Amino acid sequence: MLHPKVARTPSVRLAAAVIATLAAAHSAVAQEGERTALEEIIVTAQKREQNLQEVPIALSVVSASQLEMASGFNAESLKTLVPSLNIRKTNTALNQAIFLRGVGTINFAIAAQPSVAFVLDGVVLSSAGEAFGDLYDVERVEVLRGPQGTLFGKNSSAGVVNVISKRPSSEFGASVELGWFEDDEYRIKASLDAPISDRLRTRTSVAWGDFDGYIDNISATPAGGKLNGYERYGIRSIWVADPSDAVQLTFIGDYRKSDDNCCVEVIGNAPGGANGPALQSILSGTDFRGDATRQVKQDLVMTSEEEAWGLSLQADIDLWGGTLTSITAYRTWDSTEIREGDWLDRVAAYPGNAFALLHDTGPQTTETFSQELRFTGSAGKLDYVAGLYYSSTDAERYFRRDTTVCRSTTSSPDATGLAPCLPGTSVVESQFADADFSADFENLALFADGTYNVSDRWRLIGGLRWTQDDLSFDHLYNFSPRPGPGIKDRSHFDCLNACTSLLLTGSDKSDEVSGRAGLQFDVTPAFMTYATYSRGYKGPAFNVFFNMTSRQTGVIDAETVDAYEVGFKSTLFGGKAIINGAAFLAEYDNFQANNFLVLNNVTITTLTNAGEVETEGFELDFLARPTDNFSISGGIAYADATVVQFPVPPGAPPGSQPTVRSGTQLPLAPKLKASLAADYRIRLASMDIVPALIFAYQDESWSDLNEPAALRIPSYSTVDLTISFMDKDDRYRLMLIGRNLGDENYTVLKTSGGPGGVPRLQVPRDADQYFGVQFRANFGGK
Secondary structure, X not given: OOOHHHHHOHHHHHHHHHHHHHHHHXXXXXXXXXXXXXXXXXXXXXXXXXXXXXXXXXXXXXXXXXXXXXXXXXXXXXXHHOOOEEEEOOOOHHHOEEEEOOEOOOOOOOEOOOOEEEEEOOEEOOOHHHHHOOOOOEEEEEEEEOOOHHHHOHXXXXXXXXXXXXXXXXXXXXXXXXXXXXXXXXXXXXEEEOOOEOOEEEEEEEEEEEEOOOEEEOOOXXXXXXXXXXXXXXXXXXXXXXXXXXXXEXXXXXXXXXXXXXXXXXXXXXXXXOOHHHHHHHOEOEOOXXXXXXXXXXXXXXXXXXXXXXXXEEEEEEEOOEEEEEEEEEEEEEEEEEEEOOOOOOOOOOOOHHHOEEEEEEEEEEEEEEEEEEEEEEEOOEEEEEEEEEEEEEEEEEEEEEXXXXXXXXXXXXXXXXXXXXXXXXXXXXXXXXXXXXXXXXXXXXXXXXXXXXXXXEEEEEEEEEEEEEEEEEEEEEOEOOOEOOEOEHHHOOXXXXXXXXXXXXXXXXEEEEEEEEEEEEEEOOXXXXXXXXXXXXXXXXXXXXXXXXXXXXXXXXXXEEEEEEEEEEEEHHHXXXXXXXXXXXXEEOOEEEEEEEEOOEEEEEEEEOOEEEEEEEEEEEEEEEEOOEEEEXXXXXXXXXXXXXXXXXXXXXXXXXXXXXXXXOOOOOOEEEEEEEEEOEEOOOOEEEEEEEEEEEOOEEOOOOOXXXXXXXXXXXXXXXXXXXXXXXXXXXXXXXXXXXXXXXXXXXXXXXXXXXXXXXXXXXXXXXXXXXXXXXXXXX
């Protein structure tokens, strides 16, 4: 029985109509002639290998060739190829996040975790920022939408992104890929399959990239020059051993390092108000062209540095008629942000915090050990997976904020109407505050999930997971003796005037049961429908961040979700096309969200329970090969993600109203997204030519819970084109690449608190039209 609200939604009525139409279409194409069908798509969304069309989950699969066609080299590429997925791109990987169906965690707190789990070769990454390393040598990416807590745990209350790397071949082979793009961007990738024996195979891949950047810092200070570039390199090695016919061991080691002068926010609008003329004078030379702005003027090079490595050992043992799997993993992630917080290149040019220097430095180190043990098997009509999972994460961070403020001046006003702060005439003060803080997470879970085959056409789906979380933190704040922009002084703390620091601690231990139940029915052998209920869970958190105070030490309750989904999987025209769809409703309680606040004229964020929110909508994905030479795929996703009831702030006077109204759209949650990709192989005598086109559209959204007009992100669309020239065996391939052919300017994030209060805009590389060329050569192998 479906939830009453689900049955009333237009999404469900639309899905029912589509199901009826497609069921009729199957009988109409029963006599379809012989042609090459689509290849079977195998996924591991339920932790066992299955055909995509048999899995009762809303699931998108992005192949290696699709990533290549999109020139994709990290998780950001997925937002173009998977309409249900969106990205929060910020000035550092530490604060980036993935959203599914309009839901994700904007997380600045070290003691909180994401809502969308990112899984790399069976290992769950502990924080969202780790997901934005380069993707290379990928076999496929599976995007599971909706709560997936039964099999993937507490960090999957909104979904899962599951990345599977290419496995070693049994034959010797190698490939090299060279790429060049405008503005001096270079990429190199290479891989080597080197089987040592019939029972030991290896594959090693390396990647390197360098890019000067696409934002011009026009400052005459040493910080001037190109920004939003990168230098990155990495290596991954996979070893697969078969000690016996019943045992397979897979060892994976990877390392990557990046040094990015990224990601600078542009000031798109001219500052106004009383300080406007002075701020415009300091920023003279920039053009203030909204999301078409590509210039900044600041005295600090923003930097995002990362270094990460990991080791994992997976053992698959055929046992008792099933497979026992053990995955043991250890991962580290070091990330450092150096952040420009005043967006000006003149230090304290005029009195007041509006002209203060503000620079941040914040290194963070994360170490995670995890162990999963599961058994996959069958017992009569029951196919099942059962197991246990344990992880331990230790995260440590240091953060320092330096400020310089001109308190007063005796100079006469200049042309801006304000008196400048000049040497010998002004009182200038510099101060800083810093903090050392850490968080420890321990997670233990027991889970079981299965499908009971009632008959050849009917199946019952069920699963449960018990999760226990043990979370603790400590926070030592060394505060400034004087007030300053964006830092706390003694007046903000519950201590005597003589104290110079404050130690805060906290801990929480809790457990929760999540799971799923559903029904699956095969209308025909090529048309399946399903209806499921899922209970999702994201563990408790603490709002541990730089400016934390004793009033913010309370635990933030665990986030839970009740989700309902109806969908279908269909194969049409003798296997030439698949069309899959789903309608959904997910109701979140104690939704963990960030909200913008202002501290001493500087915008900061704080993690809070945003009460009740929900997301409802529908999704449609398709993939077709009308002829052997022509392929087309795409999807559309509609998700209405809104606040149902925002809580009244703790300690507010009786009768106070919530600070966010009901019906407010969640941040970075466009209602409508769509994508369309097509390629056509032109077969010539000596070579093939393959033009490939990708179209993507995203509806408007907002960057903040309160939907301020200044933080509205307008809708936009992009068109990318790739033309490949290859020999008949695809041993050599030359690709001509055009990105954003329409040269449509757009922004992916707007944040308040820029100079004079104007928004800061995060403009991605793909907001400009640019071109490139890529060459790939394959040697040996199949």
